[in-house]
Amino acid sequence: MRYASLLIPLLLSSAAVAADDLIPPAAERFSATADEVPDFQRHIMPLMGRLGCNGRACHGSFQGRGGLRLSLFGYDPKMDHEALTKVETDSGETLVNLKSPDDSPLIQYPTDADSHEGGERFEKGSWVSHLLDAWMRGKALGIEKPQRLVQLEVLPSELVFAKPGEESQLQVIAHWDDGSKEDVTCLARFKTNNEAIAEIDENGRVVVMGRGDTHVVAFYDNGVTAVPVLTPVNELTGDKYPQVAVATKVDELVVAKLRKLGVIPSDVCSDGAFLRRV
Structure with missing residues (x-):
């Protein structure tokens, strides 16, 4: 009994450490062909937003594009899953080919700048291509049980620079109701509130353009987090x-x-x- 009483705290401690582990970004996990099956809510839907597919200028518009209509910024996952897997496009085919995922229009169209009206959205063989392929190899499932995003954390939570020209990389972490945490920087969307003060690229890299203060904003799932960006106007700091x-x-x-x-x-x-x- 003495050994058992010592072992139980150790097991609980190990479980706590495991539960606290940060899941690496999808860009790393799917840099090559992987056995993991992506989650429609956590990975596929945010990816559609990241690539601009469900934006108002593309398939998220009221009339859609090329026979494909997605909900604006992914507000209706059920509709989007049906659109991706069941609805025929103007070419008379569905975007998902479960028998040959790599040949699916969902991968072929966005990687062909000539045939895709929106231009090339990602390259063949990229982590995006591998992620979509893995999802289809996993039967392209939708959301069976919705998960709740508890917190969208962005690090650092504030950016204070010394002068224009300096840069910093943001990290976006999704905290889910099951206790898991995942680095979703590569799946998030970013914008700046003032390009004259700070610019941010699609990967979350912030570059100071001028002095003053503004915010850069990260979007993922239904989470929105703003990060203050400050660059002093003089040396009196x-x-x-x-x-x-x-x-x-x-x-x-x-x-x-x-x-x-x-x-x-x-x-x-x-x-x-x-x-x-x-």
Whole structure:
């Protein structure tokens, strides 16, 4: 009994460590042919968004494109699964060929810039191609039991740069209701709120273009997470920033941000001066 009592905590500890493991990105797991079967909700649907397939300028538009209509940004997974696996396109064929996945239009069209109206979306033999092939080899299943995205975490949670030209890579992590965590950076979509201050590419690489503050945003499944991007307007930051009196917690938070930007708030003015300024 003594040995059993010692063994149980060890087993529980090992299980906790295993549950805390971060699943590597799909781009790594499907860099070559893999036995793993991708999940329609976790991988296929986000990939459609990442490639722009379900955007309003493509198959996500009201009338669709080329006989294929997907829900805008993937709001209706059931409809999208049926569209990908059962609905015939203008060419009279379904996009999924379970007997020969690699020959499926779902892979052939987006890799052919000449026949695909939207141009080449990915290369043959790429991780995207392998992922779609693995999904079809796994019978191209849809969502049997919907999973709930608990949190969409983006690291770092804030980007503070010193000057334009600097860069940083974001990592996007999906936290699911079953306790699993997966690096979904390669499946997420990104945008910037102000290209004059910061640009972000399709892989989550942020480049500072100018001074000031903005946000870059990551999208995955139904999760949306914004990351502040700040580049000081002068050198009056950190220890060089003057002492500023704060009266409330809100003032404290505002001044903390201004300190990172090097912006010094104006002195308190009279009501008359305030009205003239506004």
